[in-house]
Amino acid sequence: MIPRYEAKAITPIWSDENKFKTFLQIELELLSALEEKKMIPSGISKTIRDTAKINTARIDEIELTTRHDVIAFCTSITEQLPTEIGKYFHYGVTSSDVIDSALTLQIKASLEVVMKSYDSFMEALKLRALETKMLMTLGRSHGMYAEPMSFGQKLLGHYAEFKRRREDLEHFYKNELTIQLSGAVGNYTILTPDIEESVAKKLGVKVEDVSTQIIPRDRLAKLISITSLVANAIERLAVEIRHLHHSDVKEVAEGFRPGQKGSSTMPHKKNPIASENLTGLSRFLRSHLTLALENSILWHERDISHSSAERLYLPDHFGILTYALDRFTTTLNLLDIDEKVVEAKVLNHTHYLSSFYLHFLIKNCESLTREDLYAVVQAASFDADAKTNPQRFRDLIQNELKTRKETVTLPEVNADGLRNIYLKSVDQIFNRVL
Template sequence: MIPRYEAKAITPIWSDENKFKTFLRIELELLRALEEKKMIPSGIAETIQNTAKIHTDRIDEIELTTRHDVIAFCTSITEQLPADIGKYFHYGVTSSDVIDSALTLQIKSSLDVVMKSYDAFLEALKARAIETKMLMTLGRSHGMYAEPMSFGQKLLGHYAEFKRRRSELQEFYDNELTIQLSGAVGNYTILTPDIEESVAKKLGVKVEDVSTQIIPRDRIAKMISITSLVANAIERLAVEIRHLHHSDVREVAEGFRAGQKGSSTMPHKKNPIASENLTGLSRFLRSHLTMALENAILWHERDISHSSAERLYLPDHFGILTYALDRFTTTLNLLDIDEKVIEGKVLAHTHYLSSFYLHFLIKNCESLTREDLYTVVQAASFDVEAKSNPLKYREFIQNELKSRKIDVKLPEVTPEGLRNIYLKSVDHVFNRVL
């Protein structure tokens, strides 16, 4: 990951040193299980743990000859041991047992970091939604003003989407992180399923139901499909902020810090750079889904066409996802929500009342059809003068009805009355989500 977007907690998880340390952790747990089953002499695991060290430079040196990273790793360990100890290292397993099981543990550690950032982001989004629950804003349909709604409920809809993805990530974390120690083509020639089960329990993960020499890649594809949907949710909220940030909308603005500059030549600029950045990063995250899906289609019991892609995209994926969630948390906390501008638009426009007035007339004008009443209200909504003046809007409708010999007095609507009309169910919706 380039330094600009690096997540400091993710990078060490995917370092070569940590990968090989994880290899060693799995090998040691296997040895302990073998000792418990009396398949090898006791004390082997303890001796290796106290003696063997990870030397990535030495592993790289050996791999120049072996052209095989796991063999290079094993050689680097066994050359530090007496022959009668070293001969039991990597006992009964094939390289994919170690590689894929270690990969699961790296994914598990990465998800621990991701979900911590995710939860902080959810709390920030929930706080802004609750804060603006009773703030009236003009909802939009097709980009056009529709009806007043709760600004907080607008944010709550995004929160509900992120909450769904968080639940799916937790389900994956709890049920789909698996290891294998089943040997070549998964047939347990040397080891046994109970040894595999014992190691999995100590590592805090599950055993793969049917390992074919590798852990099936549909599991990783499922995880990346979830995180790709997280990326979609990130971009959807980022785009909403960008729209509301427009100069001619001015309902929200990203926080502008002391010394920050928005343009090299236009000092007046305050750009939505975080939301734009998050939009781009979301596209990057979603691009990994194609690789994850294609990696699931392998030859027979095993090939390594997935390996190179995973070495590249998985560290980047978890790093960028963590960075994006952390940056969005900061963006939300600093987001300037201009309540005066937002609610001022509600009070300045009247044709958004068309649905309310239409349904009022349907209940109070029995002699006209719904289509006739719709035409009356629509005419007022399209009249330039009427739609910009609450009194004239009501008068226009009432005069149209009088011309049809119907005398109906439309209710006057105050700001508090608007809340009673358009925000009457907001508490119910919030309670349902939270």
């Protein structure tokens, strides 16, 4: 990952040094299980654990000849050991058993970092939603003013989406991280399912139900599907912030720090750079879904066409996801919500009560049909919108009703009345989500 977007907690997980350390961890747990089942002499795993050291330079040197990274790794270990000990290293397993089981542990460690950042982000989003729960804003439909709603509920809708994806990640973490130690084509020719199960328990993961010499890649496709939906959720919220940040909307603004500059030539600019950055990163994250899906289709259940793509995209994917969540947390914490501007649009809007008045009239006018009443309210709203006078909207409806011999009086609604109408269910909605 380029330094600009590096997540420092993710980078070490995907280093060559850690990859080979994880290979060794798998091999040592296997040796321990083999000793427990008395398939190899006792004491071998301890001797290797105490002796073996990872030397990536030596592994690279051997691979120049072998052109096989796992064989190079195994050779670098066994050359440190007496022959009678080293001959049991990598006993009964194939390369993919080690590679894929280690990959699962790298993904597990990455998810733990991601979920920590995710929880911090969700907490920041929840707090901003609660803070603005009783702030009235004009909801939009088709990009047009619709009717008042809670600004906090707007944010809560995003929170609910992120909550669903967090549950998906948790379920994957608990149920779909698997290892395999089943040997060539998954046949258990040398090892046994019991040995595999023993190692899996020690590593805190599950056993792949049917391994095919590799762990089937639909597992990864499912994970990247989930994280791609997280990217969608990130972009959806980022785009909303960008909309509300417009100069002619001006309801929110990203925090602008001392010394920050928005343009090289226009000193007045304060651009929504974080939200735009997050939009771009979301596109990058979603692009990995194509790779994950195509990697699921391998010749005769097993080949290594997936390997090169995974070496590239997996470290980037978890790094960018962590970076994006951390950056969005900071963006939310610093987000300036201009409550006066937000609520003034509600109080000055000419026809936000169209639905409320329509339903009031349906209940209280006996001589006019719903279609008649809709036409009355619609005509008044169009006229009032042109004149931009909030009181005019009510007056136009009232005058039209008089010409139609209706004596119903529309209620006048102040700011508190608006809250009683449009925010009356907000507590229930929040309770349902939180």
